[in-house]
Amino acid sequence: MIEISNLTKKFASHLSLDDVSIAFNKNDHVAIMGPNGAGKTTLIRSIMGYYHPTSGEVLIEGLNPIKNRIEILEKISFVPQLPPPIKLNLEELIKYIEISAKVEKELILHYANEIKLDIKNNLHKSFFKLSGGMKQKMLIAISLAKKSDILIYDEPTANLDPEARDDFFRLLKQNEKEKISLFVTHRLDEVKDIVNRQIYMDLGKVISDKKIKEFL
Numbered sequence: 001m002i003e004i005s006n007l008t009k010k011f012a013s014h015l016s017l018d019d020v021s022i023a024f025n026k027n028d029h030v031a032i033m034g035p036n037g038a039g040k041t042t043l044i045r046s047i048m049g050y051y052h053p054t055s056g057e058v059l060i061e062g063l064n065p066i067k068n069r070i071e072i073l074e075k076i077s078f079v080p081q082l083p084p085p086i087k088l089n090l091e092e093l094i095k096y097i098e099i100s101a102k103v104e105k106e107l108i109l110h111y112a113n114e115i116k117l118d119i120k121n122n123l124h125k126s127f128f129k130l131s132g133g134m135k136q137k138m139l140i141a142i143s144l145a146k147k148s149d150i151l152i153y154d155e156p157t158a159n160l161d162p163e164a165r166d167d168f169f170r171l172l173k174q175n176e177k178e179k180i181s182l183f184v185t186h187r188l189d190e191v192k193d194i195v196n197r198q199i200y201m202d203l204g205k206v207i208s209d210k211k212i213k214e215f216l
């Protein structure tokens with residue numbers, strides 16, 4: 001469970017999160033929406049312990065994500081909007097993930113295959129030289145293989161072609177049970193088949209929070 005209580009985050013005098021209280025439970029699959037600058041990314045980053053709150057707190061299974069950073073990051077799979085500039089080639093990257101996050105190589109290859117990313121022919125290519133869509137596919141394959149309790153995707157389908165988007169949603173649906181998934185998105189229609197709750201933020205506040213269908 002993710003419990004956010006009276007969370008306020010200020011950057012200098014700018015209020016990015018304004019007294020936000022919200023909880024996410026197992027089997028909540030949530031579209032987080034709202035205009036540019038609404039505070040969506042700040043909320044996600046606060047959950048992952050990137051920011052010290054100005055006031056209020058975040059607890060994940062009772063743990064503070066700043067004090068228990070390593071434990072919390074083990075529980076979370078996160079795919080950012082802009083893939084990081086990783087210089088490792090795919091073979092090295094898979095090995096690194098296998099050792100550092102204890103993710104099974106075979107599972108990464110399985111999900112990459114399911115999302116039609118040709119790893120074999122790109123094993124010696126640097127991650128940062130892949131196309132935008134290929135990078136996103138690789139990060140999605142790792143996020144699914146990690147078998148985390150919490151999945152966070154920031155505009156995950158922005159670079160995917162329609163077939164890859166369908167593959168991603170099919171794999172997520174198979175993978176969602178007993179988990180929390182959060183999707184930062186500007187297009188509800190893109191995620192409507194995989195979410196059951198929609199929150200809308202503006203000016204650092206949660207403006208609306210509604211269940212949009214029964215649990216999947």
Ligand SMILES: Nc1ncnc2c1ncn2[C@@H]1O[C@H](COP(=O)(O)OP(=O)(O)OP(=O)(O)O)[C@@H](O)[C@H]1O
Nearest residue numbers: 011014015016034035036037038039040041042043
């Ligand atoms: N590290 C930072 N330093 C200073 N200001 C920041 C920082 N991160 C976010 N902000 C400010 O906080 C506000 C909320 O930003 P945030 O990135 O959370 O919005 P968002 O809802 O994710 O927007 P978008 O849809 O454009 O991604 C913005 O005004 C932004 O400029």
